[in-house]
Amino acid sequence: MQTPCNKEEGSSMQPSSSRRPKGTGRKKIEIKRIENKFGRKVTFSKRRKGLFKKTEELCRLTDAEIAIIVFSNKGRLFSYGYPSVEHVVNRFLDEQCDDQSDPFSPEEVLEEEEEEEEEEEPLVGGGEEGYWFEESIDDLDSDKFEEYLCYLECLRKNLVLRVEELIMRRTTEIDFLEGFGN
Numbered sequence: 001m002q003t004p005c006n007k008e009e010g011s012s013m014q015p016s017s018s019r020r021p022k023g024t025g026r027k028k029i030e031i032k033r034i035e036n037k038f039g040r041k042v043t044f045s046k047r048r049k050g051l052f053k054k055t056e057e058l059c060r061l062t063d064a065e066i067a068i069i070v071f072s073n074k075g076r077l078f079s080y081g082y083p084s085v086e087h088v089v090n091r092f093l094d095e096q097c098d099d100q101s102d103p104f105s106p107e108e109v110l111e112e113e114e115e116e117e118e119e120e121e122p123l124v125g126g127g128e129e130g131y132w133f134e135e136s137i138d139d140l141d142s143d144k145f146e147e148y149l150c151y152l153e154c155l156r157k158n159l160v161l162r163v164e165e166l167i168m169r170r171t172t173e174i175d176f177l178e179g180f181g182n
Contacts, residue, residue: 044072052080065091077168093157 034040048070055066059082067081067088079085140148 040073048078052078055080056082067092075168076172077165089161090158093154093161 034043051068051070055068058064059066065082065088067085068079069085070078072078081088137145137148
């Protein structure tokens with residue numbers, strides 16, 4: 001009678017997983033264009049979903065503010081953002097405008113902000129004095145003129161983004177509705 005302790009050497013107890021043939025495991029795939037059109041669509045869809053899922057996870061873990069904008073080969077827009085795409089894009093554009101100004105000491109920044117608040121208060125809402133963009137630029141000094149140009153550039157960028165978003169939304173709606181007509 002044999003016990004597990006005195007079994008023959010060739011029949012030792014090994015985990016069942018070692019009896020399976022050795023595989024190559026997870027391989028690193030070469031990044032190259034997928035020639036098969038259907039395979040390319042499937043890969044785009046899966047990778048896009050995976051990208052958005054990982055982005056969501058990163059945002060949840062670190063409280064990072066992230067925006068991802070993806071266009072398919074057909075021109076469809078897919079986006080993900082935390083807290084929202086618009087919030088992150090607007091923050092990015094605001095940072096770009098702030099980067100154009102010269103760095104100041106903290107005291108200078110506070111003084112400048114106080115001056116701006118005093119100047120902006122009557123212009124907000126387009127009261128009796130009107131909106132900031134209705135002011136005459138002839139009386140502006142060079143610093144105020146640069147600031148004015150920066151505001152206009154930010155406004156232009158925001159308008160371009162908004163128009164593109166509306167066009168993409170309209171195109172997506174049309175494509176969606178055409179899908180029901182077929």
